[in-house]
Ligand SMILES: [Zn+2]
């Protein structure tokens with residue numbers, strides 16, 4: 001099977017022909033139908049996240065059909081359509097796992113980072129961490145739900161009941177979260193790269209009541225802000241835009257350094273927090289909610305062999321919505 005493989009961080013992915021993995025007792029072997037391209041893949045490929053498995057097949061927004069399964073993988077039948085998210089395995093015994101916070105597990109494994117992921121024709125995944133894919137979404141449309149959607153949803157939950165919600169960085173996650181937020185009766189204020197009129201138009205189309213550049217001040221005080229752009233300088237900018245008691249949620253796994261800022265920006269019980277990974281419960285909640293909104297994903301498909309081009313476009317900010325790789 002073809003797998004786009006990272007040999008060393010900072011180098012392009014290489015197309016390699018290798019045998020499909022053999023599923024372990026708890027694993028399903030999926031024939032990959034679509035795999036979304038996430039900003040985290042860029043952080044892995046560029047070497048901004050430490051100690052990836054090497055060589056590595058990236059990709060953690062995988063939609064596939066079950067081709068084979070291990071003896072204990074009873075949750076799915078051969079032929080079922082299944083999604084594989086970022087959270088690939090947890091220990092089940094650490095204090096985080098035992099308190100409903102498996103996203104913070106001390107010994108986790110992550111798809112497309114410490115486990116091989118979906119930039120391939122086949123992937124093996126632990127069935128306990130996979131999700132059934134809701135009907136009504138094509139394979140490509142469903143792929144971005146599995147990270148942009150899931151972790152975006154967790155970020156939105158962390159924003160509490162904020163009515164006026166700022167979203168910094170209007171990419172794959174934001175385009176999903178904006179729809180959910182609007183459905184919940186919130187007002188979305190979208191912040192894009194300064195001067196990116198196209199992204200601002202896209203945000204308004206998805207229901208944002210205001211869209212501007214990340215250096216602009218919104219017309220009203222925000223109750224909360226979610227940062228999807230990996231730009232540390234946006235943390236003080238967002239703090240300056242939120243009202244007293246407001247929360248700034250950093251939704252990405254990696255961010256450039258946050259510059260020093262005056263304490264008065266944090267004063268007034270403002271909060272800065274990060275969101276790490278996902279729990280299986282987040283996945284179940286979000287995948288049940290998405291068809292009700294209904295969340296529509298804007299996807300741009302490329303052949304699997306074009307993975308490097310997909311990453312280049314994402315790095316260059318040329319993508320509206322989400323990119324999805326299609327094998328075969
Ligand atoms: Zn654990």
Ligand SMILES: [Zn+2]
Pocket residue numbers: 038039040041060086147148
């Ligand atoms: Zn992701």
